[in-house]
Amino acid sequence: MAFDFGVIFDSLPFLAEGLALSFLLTLLAAAGGIVLAVILALMRLSGYTALALISAAYVNFFRSMPLILVIFWFFFLVPLLIGRPVGGFYSALIAFTLFEAAYYSEIIRAGIQSVSRGQVAAGYATGLTYGQTMRFIVLPQAFRNMTPVLLTQGIVLFQDTSLVFVVALRDFMTATTIVARNEGRLIEMYLFAAAVYFVICFSGSLYVRRLQGKFAR
Amino acid sequence: MIEIRDIDKWYGTTQVLRACSTSVAKGEVVVVCGPSGSGKSTLIKCVNGLEPFQNGEITVDGVPVGDRGTNLSKLRARIGMVFQNFELYPHMTVTANICLAQEKVLGRSKAEAEAKAAGLLSRVGLSEHARKHPGQLSGGQQQRVAIARALAMDPIAMLFDEPTSALDPEMINEVLEVMVELAQEGMTMMVVTHEMGFARKVADRVVFMDKGEIVEDAEKDAFFGTPRSDRAQQFLSKILHHI
Ligand SMILES: Nc1ncnc2c1ncn2[C@@H]1O[C@H](COP(=O)(O)OP(=O)(O)OP(=O)(O)O)[C@@H](O)[C@H]1O
Ligand SMILES: [Mg+2]
Numbered sequence: 001m002a003f004d005f006g007v008i009f010d011s012l013p014f015l016a017e018g019l020a021l022s023f024l025l026t027l028l029a030a031a032g033g034i035v036l037a038v039i040l041a042l043m044r045l046s047g048y049t050a051l052a053l054i055s056a057a058y059v060n061f062f063r064s065m066p067l068i069l070v071i072f073w074f075f076f077l078v079p080l081l082i083g084r085p086v087g088g089f090y091s092a093l094i095a096f097t098l099f100e101a102a103y104y105s106e107i108i109r110a111g112i113q114s115v116s117r118g119q120v121a122a123g124y125a126t127g128l129t130y131g132q133t134m135r136f137i138v139l140p141q142a143f144r145n146m147t148p149v150l151l152t153q154g155i156v157l158f159q160d161t162s163l164v165f166v167v168a169l170r171d172f173m174t175a176t177t178i179v180a181r182n183e184g185r186l187i188e189m190y191l192f193a194a195a196v197y198f199v200i201c202f203s204g205s206l207y208v209r210r211l212q213g214k215f216a217r
Numbered sequence: 218m219i220e221i222r223d224i225d226k227w228y229g230t231t232q233v234l235r236a237c238s239t240s241v242a243k244g245e246v247v248v249v250c251g252p253s254g255s256g257k258s259t260l261i262k263c264v265n266g267l268e269p270f271q272n273g274e275i276t277v278d279g280v281p282v283g284d285r286g287t288n289l290s291k292l293r294a295r296i297g298m299v300f301q302n303f304e305l306y307p308h309m310t311v312t313a314n315i316c317l318a319q320e321k322v323l324g325r326s327k328a329e330a331e332a333k334a335a336g337l338l339s340r341v342g343l344s345e346h347a348r349k350h351p352g353q354l355s356g357g358q359q360q361r362v363a364i365a366r367a368l369a370m371d372p373i374a375m376l377f378d379e380p381t382s383a384l385d386p387e388m389i390n391e392v393l394e395v396m397v398e399l400a401q402e403g404m405t406m407m408v409v410t411h412e413m414g415f416a417r418k419v420a421d422r423v424v425f426m427d428k429g430e431i432v433e434d435a436e437k438d439a440f441f442g443t444p445r446s447d448r449a450q451q452f453l454s455k456i457l458h459h460i
Binding site for chain 1: 262265267289290291292293294295296297298300302304305306307308317318321322323366367370
């Protein structure tokens with residue numbers, strides 16, 4: 001049986017579009033997820049029981065749900081409520097964002113707690129408010145400490161974007177499948193997909209490891 | 218300037234301060250000493266509201282620290298504090314450390330704040346380190362930066378919590394010198410320290426604490442001459458022999 005890897009080159013633009021969508025979803029969901037996660041983490045650590053409970057409930061809830069189910073809600077159920085379709089892209093984006101926020105918020109909470117209480121006291125002692133102390137003193141140090149873990153979670157998110165075929169979005173994995181079926185080149189295309197995921201995710205982890213080495217000093 | 222009246226404080230069910238009263242007049246230097254765990258840090262943190270207390274009253278320049286209506290951030294901006302572990306912000310340069318609160322709290326422009334920082338750094342002898350990060354400095358240098366950071370706010374009083382006890386012996390003096398100079402310029406200071414040389418040189422009064430109580434509160438000469446309580450005598454003989 002003859003392999004024909006030429007099919008990859010012929011369909012490169014199509015595949016690149018899929019890859020771009022995977023990246024776009026990853027970046028937007030990671031950014032939105034981190035913003036939401038910071039709010040959740042601050043609620044959890046606020047010392048106000050009600051806020052802490054809401055945050056804990058959110059985190060535990062989303063950690064107990066399969067991601068695909070959350071995507072389906074936004075794709076199938078929310079339109080029933082609001083009377084118009086949400087669309088595949090926004091369903092996936094919202095679901096990923098809400099879902100990632102639950103994971104990120106635990107990471108960020110640990111990051112905030114890794115900054116010593118003395119730093120907070122120093123900020124307060126110079127007259128900074130709670131918000132200013134968080135923004136200028138605690139969060140920058142927390143993010144520095146947790147960047148490797150956040151990036152690792154980002155790599156997982158990138159792999160998870162391959163789920164979006166369920167709402168008919170054409171991410172990289174889906175694009176690969178389409179080409180594979182149309183051209184009858186399953187082996188070539190799936191080997192290629194594996195290679196692409198491997199290169200992206202592995203270089204991501206190498207970068208994370210380099211960062212960890214740098215921060216450990 | 219600082220009035221402390223009948224302060225009680227509990228952590229949970231353990232009482233760590235019992236009916237503590239003392240005061241620091243404008244321009245006065247009061248040294249607080251006592252064994253480990255006697256409540257010195259807790260007391261000094263009550264003064265700028267970093268620790269809440271349950272009973273009693275503290276006023277700084279007439280402002281009641283424990284009142285719900287008091288804007289604590291505003292009050293703290295006027296009281297400098299120096300910590301045992303320096304607590305410089307490790308992710309910022311020395312200059313940025315000194316400028317942050319000047320800009321965010323006092324609303325000074327970047328240029329104003331940096332000029333102030335430069336002046337204070339030259340005063341504590343660290344001008345050439347302005348662009349470095351705290352991690353690149355020795356402990357003694359870091360503590361001098363921390364003092365500069367507090368002074369940048371033009372405080373009406375300064376609180377020091379064991380500013381030299383995390384330092385290697387050879388760096389203690391460079392920090393004490395800065396503090397002595399401040400005292401001689403008339404800064405109002407409340408200083409938790411076991412450096413009795415410092416106390417002898419510039420303190421007006423010495424407060425001795427034990428088990429959450431202020432056991433002795435005396436003029437410096439009276440304290441070093443004839444401490445009235447046994448506990449203070451024991452403590453003094455212990456630390457003076459150490460030195
Ligand atoms: N956050 C806290 N929670 C519970 N107990 C505390 C807390 N901080 C301090 N304590 C207790 O309060 C008492 C007084 O502590 P404090 O730190 O004020 O003593 P100190 O005189 O400053 O001692 P040192 O010389 O060791 O610094 C100690 O018994 C300590 O164990
Ligand atoms: Mg202490």
